[in-house]
Amino acid sequence: MKELDVILKNIKNKEVLPIYFFHGEESYFIDLAVKALEHDFLTEDEKAFNQTVVYGKDTSYHEILSLARQFPMMGDKQVIIIKEAQDLRMAESESNALEAYIQNPVPSTVLVFAHKHKKLDSRKKVTKSLEKAGMLFLSESIRENHLPKWIADECLRSGIKTAPNISHLLAEYLGNDLSRIANELNKLKIILKPGEVLDGKIVEEHIGISKEYNVFELQKALGTKNANAAFKIAHFMGKNPKNNPFVMMLSSLYNYFSNVIIYHTMAGQPPQAIASQMGVNPYFIKDYAESARLYPLKQATRVISILREFDMKGKGLGAVNMSEAELIKELVYKIINVDKIRMKV
Incomplete structure (x- = not known):
């Protein structure tokens, strides 16, 4: 508002x-x-x-x-x-x-x-x-690509000093539930000592985000085609569906690979301009550059199609009796092997 x-x-x-x-x-x-x-x-x-x-x-x-x-x-x-x-x-x-x-x-x-x-x-x-x-x-909802900035502004307003990636980590894990985010920030403000910087370790300890097993780390593992890490994270997330909602995970991955496509289409332009178009901090452009190298434009586009397929499966269409754990593992497999998978026409 x-x-x-x-x-x-x-x-x-x-x-x-x-x-x-x-x-x-x-x-x-x-x-x-x-x-x-x-x-x-x-x-x-x-x-x-x-x-x-x-x-x-x-x-x-x-x-x-x-x-x-x-x-x-x-x-x-x-x-x-x-x-x-x-x-x-x-x-x-x-x-x-x-x-x-x-x-x-x-x-x-x-x-x-x-x-x-x-x-x-x-x-x-x-x-x-x-x-x-x-x-x-x-009172309009905050768009997902603007959420990290809103969190960063709330941290600044509350006097909370943060590490560079914390607002994005919180956005990825907590989603756009602003009430929950505000409550967690209030809790952290009480916990933090004067001058202490909010980093991943503190977030993991006090909010319950696993630094190793969360959608942010899954995104990172898939973005770098680290198959071992991606399957390990997928296994853990599948065992904890309440803490790792399938719909939220799909949304995060969709946004990430959409930004990989944007990186391809804006190749050669200044990083600041690319970051602005994506709605992300320029600090993360190097991550998208690496993902764009590993996922050429055609493959990145295929990943978007895979995510749409699994959105339908998550709603019970074409995946009868499949658990979220099974869906996550199959999704990770298809993304990692997108270069080998023939898409249905």
Whole structure:
């Protein structure tokens, strides 16, 4: 959410809007904003009389707006928070009622909607009215190639010093679950001694990432065609499917080999330009250069086809009764031997 820092600053300074309608696929940013309005705006005494929290499945827009039109007791403002607002029914009458309230909100009420996991329909009049009034805030998911930078920025914000590859390692292992990432970083901040640098050893010890057996290391082994290491890692990951989700592994490998293809298509251009196109730190370009040498363009393209094949197998199509452990081993075999495998037309 681009406006998040401004929203949090304004809440701290007691400068709030009459309506905040948070919506979008990324719940983490919505949770941060709602938490600030729930815990940091009113005093504890004021909350007892002037703060109401309801859930979308248990209420309606008409009931919410009726509450919003009431006046605060023993204070200047009341806060009404609707969590899980995506469960609210919005038929024509509800939409019209909210539209009317947007045009004339009660100044002493702060009305907060937490509409998670999906966006409001941009075609609807009420959405356009909220946007025009500056009361609509979109929380978008972070693209996977931007995730390491977000993690690095969060580490910087938290005062955590990191080794060069740590943000990528955390991104590969934790995926784009921002809440989980934030929780792990908070845990590490408590653990780290003053001036201590967060490296792979600390991550492995305190987050449970095996430096030797994780998707990041599998990617590295496949990228260098180190068959022994790749099969060893695949065996371990197959024994621990909960810690190594097959879907996440496929996604990581897909991104990696897509970047190998980008390296081929941009061969001869400055490393900084190639890294920018890939969305990675220039530090990792040498790894892609090595993988591009071992996987010519035709083979890298075949790997993408193999990954798509195993995405379907992972969903039970063409791989009946195959465990994730068996799928991982077969996948690793096919990638390592991509130069020998004849692709189906």
